[in-house]
Amino acid sequence: MAMSTKEKLIGHVMKEEPVGSRNKVTVVGVGMVGMASAVSILLKDLCDELALVDVMEDKLKGEVMDLQHGSLFLKTHKIVADKDYSVTANSRVVVVTAGARQQEGESRLNLVQRNVNIFKFIIPNIVKYSPHCILMVVSNPVDILTYVAWKLSGFPRHRVIGSGTNLDSARFRHLMGEKLHLHPSSCHGWIVGEHGDSSVPVWSGVNVAGVSLQSLNPKMGAEGDSENWKEVHKLVVDGAYEVIKLKGYTSWAIGMSVADLVESITKNLHKVHPVSTLVKGMHGVKDEVFLSVPCVLGNSGLTDVIHMTLKPDEEKQLVKSAETLWGVQKELTL
Amino acid sequence: MLITWWYLYLAARSIAEKSLKMASILQKLITPLFSGPPEPPRNKVTVVGVGQVGMACAVSILLRELVDELALVDVMEDKLKGEMMDLQHGSLFLKTPKIVADKDYSVTANSRIVVVTAGVRQQEGESRLNLVQRNVNIFKHIVPQIVRYSPDCIIIVVSNPVDVLTYVTWKLSGLPKHRVIGSGTNLDSARFRFLMADKLGIHASSFNGWILGEHGDTSVPVWSGTNVAGVNLQTLNPDIGTDCDDENWKETHKMVVDSAYEVIKLKGYTNWAIGLSVADLTESLIRNMNRIHPVSTMVQGMYGISDQVYLSLPCVLNSRGVSSVVNMTLTDDEVAQLQASANTLWDIQKDLQDI
Numbered sequence: 001m002a003m004s005t006k007e008k009l010i011g012h013v014m015k016e017e018p019v020g021s022r023n024k025v026t027v028v029g030v031g032m033v034g035m036a037s038a039v040s041i042l043l044k045d046l047c048d049e050l051a052l053v054d055v056m057e058d059k060l061k062g063e064v065m066d067l068q069h070g071s072l073f074l075k076t077h078k079i080v081a082d083k084d085y086s087v088t089a090n091s092r093v094v095v096v097t098a099g100a101r102q103q104e105g106e107s108r109l110n111l112v113q114r115n116v117n118i119f120k121f122i123i124p125n126i127v128k129y130s131p132h133c134i135l136m137v138v139s140n141p142v143d144i145l146t147y148v149a150w151k152l153s154g155f156p157r158h159r160v161i162g163s164g165t166n167l168d169s170a171r172f173r174h175l176m177g178e179k180l181h182l183h184p185s186s187c188h189g190w191i192v193g194e195h196g197d198s199s200v201p202v203w204s205g206v207n208v209a210g211v212s213l214q215s216l217n218p219k220m221g222a223e224g225d226s227e228n229w230k231e232v233h234k235l236v237v238d239g240a241y242e243v244i245k246l247k248g249y250t251s252w253a254i255g256m257s258v259a260d261l262v263e264s265i266t267k268n269l270h271k272v273h274p275v276s277t278l279v280k281g282m283h284g285v286k287d288e289v290f291l292s293v294p295c296v297l298g299n300s301g302l303t304d305v306i307h308m309t310l311k312p313d314e315e316k317q318l319v320k321s322a323e324t325l326w327g328v329q330k331e332l333t334l
Numbered sequence: 335m336l337i338t339w340w341y342l343y344l345a346a347r348s349i350a351e352k353s354l355k356m357a358s359i360l361q362k363l364i365t366p367l368f369s370g371p372p373e374p375p376r377n378k379v380t381v382v383g384v385g386q387v388g389m390a391c392a393v394s395i396l397l398r399e400l401v402d403e404l405a406l407v408d409v410m411e412d413k414l415k416g417e418m419m420d421l422q423h424g425s426l427f428l429k430t431p432k433i434v435a436d437k438d439y440s441v442t443a444n445s446r447i448v449v450v451t452a453g454v455r456q457q458e459g460e461s462r463l464n465l466v467q468r469n470v471n472i473f474k475h476i477v478p479q480i481v482r483y484s485p486d487c488i489i490i491v492v493s494n495p496v497d498v499l500t501y502v503t504w505k506l507s508g509l510p511k512h513r514v515i516g517s518g519t520n521l522d523s524a525r526f527r528f529l530m531a532d533k534l535g536i537h538a539s540s541f542n543g544w545i546l547g548e549h550g551d552t553s554v555p556v557w558s559g560t561n562v563a564g565v566n567l568q569t570l571n572p573d574i575g576t577d578c579d580d581e582n583w584k585e586t587h588k589m590v591v592d593s594a595y596e597v598i599k600l601k602g603y604t605n606w607a608i609g610l611s612v613a614d615l616t617e618s619l620i621r622n623m624n625r626i627h628p629v630s631t632m633v634q635g636m637y638g639i640s641d642q643v644y645l646s647l648p649c650v651l652n653s654r655g656v657s658s659v660v661n662m663t664l665t666d667d668e669v670a671q672l673q674a675s676a677n678t679l680w681d682i683q684k685d686l687q688d689i
Binding site: 004005006008009010035036039040043044058059061062063065066067068069070071072073074077167170171173174177180183184185208211213216239242243244245246247248250251252253255256257259260 | 360362363364389390393394397398412413415416417419420421422423424425426427428431521524525527528531533534535536537538539562565567570571574581583593596597598599600601602604605606607609610611613614
């Protein structure tokens, strides 16, 4: 019997079933944010299998083919995609970027009900095929949708994470770096709370090499600050709207920040990131809401939370955000 | 009158005090040890064109940590600024401390490599050769400006039809031919290696195979060179790549040729694979690696080609550009295909206006 070229070349010697992927990541939604996240994850060699899901079948197929054609340059051997969620089975991390995006000038809170309905389809499907995965929610308004994903999935809270203010903090550190002529990784500053217009910059924590900038400039972040650091926070809040106005959407920065979070999870780094988690009982928050605080991320998920020392008015802002979010959440039909 | 001067004096003094106070806040934190003009970049890359391909190249180059400065240029000012800001917002996660963008080419000064992705893209069903004159006119504006600000750079042309436009760039730039490279069949070969390796159940990098010649419908798969671990596939299957091959391996090359059209039909354009392949070329150039890539280079005098055309051959890339070309052992049929491509390309090139 004539052997095929493959049979002549390669002899299969393993008698067992192949082991399958150990570090599979799924990205739900192949829009600009989903694809930027996918490419950042691939270029950082974070997974041995990447799955993409979306409802737009042609776009989905085109995107997966385009990524596969780059396989020579990547270290992710299996890149798959389907409308059907069975393709996502056994994922370690599922990144949810699906949903409607902010229009120019539209606030994140406006998107809510549109995206809740989409999540009612997506989340149960994810859970069905990857019951032990870690869910990372990126779609906006992220704090509310992380709550929604938590409720719809039935997962324990440590396995449902919102990308939160990881990006806001990255933007802040970039701007801080520009002001001080330093690399952002040497500029430390945490923005917590709501990912959006009412995020809270924790001025007391802003430091370089452990030197608190507020101790050098006590007016930092307040009115009458001659260096106008408050403007830096305003630029962070406005940053997304600005980019949307100029290019129609944001993608690269959020994609890289998602890959940063996925890295901490898949490599079990125990790194601290400002991400959105259940904050009921912290900082005076009484409602079941998700807000960003510094959290420890590892391969179990979000295992610990850092207790920040916040000023009374910073805590007040968190409580106020929580109330706003709860006001929206209680009207949702889940 | 005197009072006006007095108030002016007070205002000036207050401004001076404020700036002294600001300076002292930063001075409290940081003591400079060296002052002087900032160092020029050592590994700067410019990407011309911030469409889907340009941005995919930019992001791949950034995430591969190849450069200390990235410049973006385009004519669409808002889009350009938005893309630059979006990348800058990710600088915490990157190791490229300076990302700049401007419509004015002065922002590109001192680039080691300039990647040209500008131009109009193929519409669904449109062949690459159709785009030619449209893109030549754009290049007449772009190329002289690139050379003006980075006279020592290496230009990588990506815009289609890449072989013709690399020739055009070479002519317009006045640069020596080893410093003008077309992305060529680097992508076709990558697609080929993926598709072949997928059929064999191995990683693309473990499958060796070269597609040469024109980046497009008449690219040439060199079946005689295909191998895995040095085991030559044509020796295992002498019919490989021919019409009488009952395993129909020829279909794989057809899939490579069709794949761009396929992806365009599905998502409107291609970008990720070409972006990754450009970053791969950039790495060999910036890191002076002497790696061999199938890229588009001036082939006049080789394989019986007498015209000044650019076609893809295996080229050794290092920090000077294309330092040498590998002499392939091609069959007569493969040589004939290269010559036919050369004739087609020259046919188009000879009619181009003002280069």
